[in-house]
Amino acid sequence: MFYIHNTVCISPQISFPDTDLDQLIICKDNKLYAKEVSYTDIPPAILRRMGKAVRLGVAASNPLFKLYDKLDGIIIGTSNGGMEDCIKFLNQIMHYEEGVLTPTNFVQSTPNAIASQLGFLSKNKGYNITHVHRGFAFENALLDAAMLLVSYPDNNYLLGGLDEISTYNFNIDYLCGYVKKETISNDDLYSGTTDGSIAGEGVAMFMVNNNSDGAVSKFRALQMLHTTDEKKLLTAFKTFLSNNLPQNETIDLFLSGENGDARYTKFYESAESILNKDTAAARFKHMSGEFRTASAFALWISNYIIKNQHIPPHMLKNAVKIKDINNIVIYNNYQGFQHSFMLLSKN
Amino acid sequence: MIKVFVTGLGIITSLGDSLESNREALKAGRCGIGKLYNFSTKYSESLLFGEIKLSNNHLKDFLNVKDLGVSRTSLLALHAFNQATADAGLTDKDFSSEDTALILANTVGGMCLTDELYQDSNQHDIGSENISSYDCGSVGVFLQARFGIAGIVNTINTACSSSANAVMYGCRLIKQGYAKKVIIGGTDSLAKFTINGFNSLHILSPGLCAPFDNNRNGLNLGEGAAFLVLEAEQDIADKKIYAEVKGYANANDAFHPSTLSENGDGPFLAMEEALKNAALNPSDIDFINTHGTGTENNDEVESKAMIRIFSNNLPAFASTKSNVGHTLGASGAVEAVYCILNLMHQEIYPSLNFKEPMADPGLIPNLLYHKKTIKNVMSNSFGFGGNCSSLIFSKV
Known part of the structure; x- marks a missing residue:
């Protein structure tokens, strides 16, 4: 589909500007907050108005803008965008009984505020879009980029996925039963037998194009599936692999979106059941937490693993040792009904 | 290059709940903008709105929606979805085909339930029936589940251009072979949230909006939903065709x-x-x-x-x-x-x-x-x- 070049990820782990993923940062209160970074690149007057999601999105994109003279568009997947601002504006409406309100929170609360700030700050007048379809927000951004690069093969696009933990997200997700009732440590995420996961947030930005020169990896295939039936999931996973992975190639690493929610383990077990014994299996949500665009973190860390030919030991689920990491298959699902498969290969 | 044609239309606005009623009103130069009726806000008296004068209960009965927590945004969408898909003759078999995509656009989602959202997002006890209906994705999730749509489903939010981008995305899916039929829809309902948001920007007109007039002084917020069925040229056979999406x-x-x-x-x-x-x-x-x-x-x-x-x-x-x-x-x-x-x-x-x-x-x-x-x-x-x-x- 396309090649991935430079990337930036701001996550709860040590991922930017330095990267040390072997060390696992431990979370409190079932919330894995992204580590804020230095925002020296953003004018202070603009920074002050930015909510966290916008701030993180801009901080992750600025280093990439500097690397490319020609940028043809900005494609963002975010389920909720800047929800902290949304709730702030909502609280203003209630507290001031719809009186005289300041528009900043309203303007920053719209999910397209991130892509539009990026367009504004990089003076980019090209394609600019925000996909917001819950657990498929980032997947649709990926598909959008892939389609654009078929129509405009010489273009460069900034592709990203992000969401933030806000009062809104957390309380709503908690009330929906997406977050565990008991407090757990993220290094113990997969051993529980209860419902719910831990909340997470983060941003991953990718420069993508059709040029293999200097690229780290090749994004080869994407599939989305709606189902609540693990048998259908298994059939779809088999079809995905037979359609996209030539017979003389193997999956070196299976990256699973397991999130410690006992209700959804069956899907991951089902997909894993068809892997052969030479495939390593690893997990990432103890690093990122669960959020609707967590698959962007999964793609980022897969790219990192390919680039460094190294899997942080705490990610590994089995003891399979692999020499060369060429092909990574990512399987993620959101709340057991929005499933996605991705295939990423070493360039 | 594959051509993309429009084969089904559905619409509900303050002018009417069908294609014909909307056309008649446009021909007659009628305006659907007036006083707010369905809910109360501080601005009920001082501002005018393009409101659909059907209550949520009426819409639920009419549309046979028994599920809890279906927002007005989703109800309006369902109405236009039903019209457009029936117009294009889509069947359950079409819905369950992986070649049929559903591309939605909205900016309000379930935030039309502004007061309920305030309650749910500021507490830690028991959620309301609306708990999973606030986000923009909720409309597409609702329609996908109700009709078992098996192809690509997406929601786009680029503010006021959202559904234009949904049409564009839908056409591109067809042209690049990711879908043969795409149901695209834009929907939004009036909300205390957006009324206060636009009001804080001082761009709501106290009277009827007057586009391109020298003395224009702002917009009137409205609500509605419109759906289009897009199909690839080679799959249409002898269906009626409304138009080509040319560019x-x-x-x-x-x-x-x-x-x-x-x-x-x-x-x-x-x-x-x-x-x-x-x-x-x-x-x-x-x-x-x-x-x-x-x-x-x-x-x-x-x-x-x-x-x-x-x-x-x-x-x-x-x-x-x-x-x-x-x-x-x-x-x-x-x-x-x-x-x-x-x-x-x-x-x-x-x-x-x-x-x-x-x-x-x-x-x-x-x-x-x-x-x-x-x-x-x-x-x-x-x-x-x-x-x-x-x-x-x-x-x-």
Whole structure:
């Protein structure tokens, strides 16, 4: 589909500007907050108005803008965008009984505020879009980029996925039963037998194009599936692999979106059941937490693993040792009904 | 290159709950904007709204919705979805085909339940029935589950240009083989949240909006939903065809979060690229359904951008926001349906409330209903964040 070049990820782990993923940062209160970074690149007057999601999105994109003279568009997947601002504006409406309100929170609360700030700050007048379809927000951004690069093969696009933990997200997700009732440590995420996961947030930005020169990896295939039936999931996973992975190639690493929610383990077990014994299996949500665009973190860390030919030991689920990491298959699902498969290969 | 045709239409606005009622109202120059009826806000008396005068309970009964927590945004969408898919003759078999995609656009989602959201997001006890219906994705999740849609499902939010981008995304899915049929829809309902948001920006008119008028003083918020069924040329067989989606483009103004740049680079680029995408010249456009919100900034900038594209040969143009208000995430789809009415019936509808041209550039919208030969229609949608998109529909 396309090649991935430079990337930036701001996550709860040590991922930017330095990267040390072997060390696992431990979370409190079932919330894995992204580590804020230095925002020296953003004018202070603009920074002050930015909510966290916008701030993180801009901080992750600025280093990439500097690397490319020609940028043809900005494609963002975010389920909720800047929800902290949304709730702030909502609280203003209630507290001031719809009186005289300041528009900043309203303007920053719209999910397209991130892509539009990026367009504004990089003076980019090209394609600019925000996909917001819950657990498929980032997947649709990926598909959008892939389609654009078929129509405009010489273009460069900034592709990203992000969401933030806000009062809104957390309380709503908690009330929906997406977050565990008991407090757990993220290094113990997969051993529980209860419902719910831990909340997470983060941003991953990718420069993508059709040029293999200097690229780290090749994004080869994407599939989305709606189902609540693990048998259908298994059939779809088999079809995905037979359609996209030539017979003389193997999956070196299976990256699973397991999130410690006992209700959804069956899907991951089902997909894993068809892997052969030479495939390593690893997990990432103890690093990122669960959020609707967590698959962007999964793609980022897969790219990192390919680039460094190294899997942080705490990610590994089995003891399979692999020499060369060429092909990574990512399987993620959101709340057991929005499933996605991705295939990423070493360039 | 695969051509993409429109084979089904569905619409509900303050002008009516069907294609025919909307057309009759447009022909007669009727306005659906008035006092708020369905819920109360501090601005119920002082502002006017393009509200659909059907209560949620009425819509639920009529649409046979028994599930809890279905927002008004989703109910309006369901109504237009039902019409459009029946119009195109889509069956359960089509819905469950992996070749049928559903692309939604909205900006409000379930936030029309502003008070309920406030309760749910500020507590840690028991959630209301609406707990999973607040986000923009909730509409698409609801329709996907209700009809078992098996193809690609997406929701786009680029503010007021959202559903224009949904049409564009849908066409691209068909052209690149990711779908054979795409159901696209824009929907938004009136909400205390958006009323207060737009009010805080001082761009709501206390009276009826007057697009392109010298004394215009803001927009009226509206609500509605419009759906279109898009199909690939080779799969249509002998179905009726409303129009071809001839061209589209998305560009960014890269200027300011809530105002357009003086020369309208974003609007200019959206129109220019859409023409290029359609392989048409400016002189091929017979009519423009403008974004035309009635705000000081939009109408002036849009006028300038249109002059940059069309110079002295500006085609007839109008703003249907003077009929239904600004339906935000639905507006691109609502106006796409109106453009198709223009093409189908070879007629154009009057822009309302215009009295006096602006000093500069002084453009005059179409003010009378009349028959007109129309081959290609352009529809503009510009949103906050500089998100500008233009679509071109052509007679088949």
